[in-house]
Amino acid sequence: MHKVKDIFSINTPQDLTKKALQVFNYQYLNNLVYRKFCDLLLRDPAEVVSLEKIPFLPIEFFKTHKVISSKVSEEITFTSSGTTGSQTSKHFVTDLGxxxxxxxxxxxxxxxxxxxxxxxxxxxxxxxxxxxxxxxxxxxxxxxxxxxxxxxxxxxxxxxxxxxxxxxxxxxxxxxxxxxxxxxxxxxxxxxxxxxxxxxxxxxxxxxxxxxxxxxxxxxxxxxxxxxxxxxxxGMTELLSQAYSLKNGIFECPPWMKILIRDPEDALSLLPEGKSGGINIIDLANINSCSFIATQDLGKNLDGQRTEILGRFDNSDIRGCNLMVF
Known part of the structure; x- marks a missing residue:
């Protein structure tokens, strides 16, 4: 599974889908936090045959759990800045390379x-x-x-x-x-x-x-x-990849990263292009932590390549994400 370099040779959406499903199975087996989350959702790995079926871990788990898919000790721990007294996110990175x-x-x-x-x-x-x-x-x-x-x-x-x-x-x-x-x-x-x-x-x-x-x-x-x-x-502490906007707040991802939009009323459902909702991110560079993250940001996909980032959820609006905290 650890042919990490082939993540960076992804060229097409089909390549990304194929690799993402492999990474899902790997992380389900090797990431105890993610596995428990999937099990709580009653998501049978055998049924995960498309990107739409992959469960996305709420980003808050990086504040409360050690989210890791590797037996190797971390080389560095990235932390969010956070306000005084607030809990910070920790991303345990086992391979800085x-x-x-x-x-x-x-x-x-x-x-x-x-x-x-x-x-x-x-x-x-x-x-x-x-x-x-x-x-x-x-x-x-x-x-x-x-x-x-x-x-x-x-x-x-x-x-x-x-x-x-x-x-x-x-x-x-x-x-x-x-x-x-x-x-x-x-x-x-x-x-x-x-x-x-x-x-x-x-x-x-x-x-x-x-x-x-x-x-x-x-x-x-x-x-x-x-x-x-x-x-x-x-970008964010919990990711190892970045999306860029060259103008007007319209972002594109590198080929090994993808943004999906979830329904704010039903965190397990994805929305079509043009509809605003919560941002889910696939980041295959997160092979040794979790590659499937439900963020607290709002956005909408304009087409297969471009995403408009609209801001953040008000804390009172976050539904679904917090229902599974264990």
């Missing part, structure tokens, strides 16, 4: 080789936020870019702006990736006109500013930074 291949291949799939970019991050550095899968990815992309201007700039906007201007003058392709509140600080305090820079937000006001809808956020960033489109990265 899979995560690295996933985010490197995913980035290349959408943007080409990172070596062509300078990567400037408006994110905490790894020392400030140990255990963040996003920071781990950003650190790796910064190192792989091999550009002397690449680095973390969260606490030094003046240096960031000076470097951005130099890179722009040289015509250097640049990726500016950051949390929403830091990008807003930049857009409001400096007048920039970025022509060779991709601006990518990773979400997150974290109480630093009022939450705002994506269209409002993106309009402010476009105006302040002088770019036509704002890109977005959609």
């Amino acid at each position: 899979i995560y690295e291949e996933s985010f490197r291949s995913g980035f290349t799939h959408f943007y080409g080789s990172v070596e062509n970019y300078a990567v400037l991050a408006l994110l905490p550095s790894y020392l400030e936020r140990e255990g963040s899968s996003l920071i781990y990815m950003a650190q790796d992309l910064i190192e792989k870019s091999n550009n002397p201007a690449s680095g973390f700039y969260l606490h030094d906007l003046d240096s960031l702006v000076a470097n951005l201007k130099k890179l722009e003058e040289r015509g250097q392709k640049t990726l500016l990736i950051g949390v929403s509140f830091a990008l807003l600080d930049l857009a409001e305090n400096y007048s920039l006109n970025l022509k060779n820079t991709i601006v990518m937000e990773t979400g997150g006001m974290k109480g630093r500013r009022k939450e705002m809808i994506r269209t409002e956020l993106h309009e402010l960033l476009k105006k302040g930074l002088g770019v036509e489109n704002i890109h977005s990265e959609y």
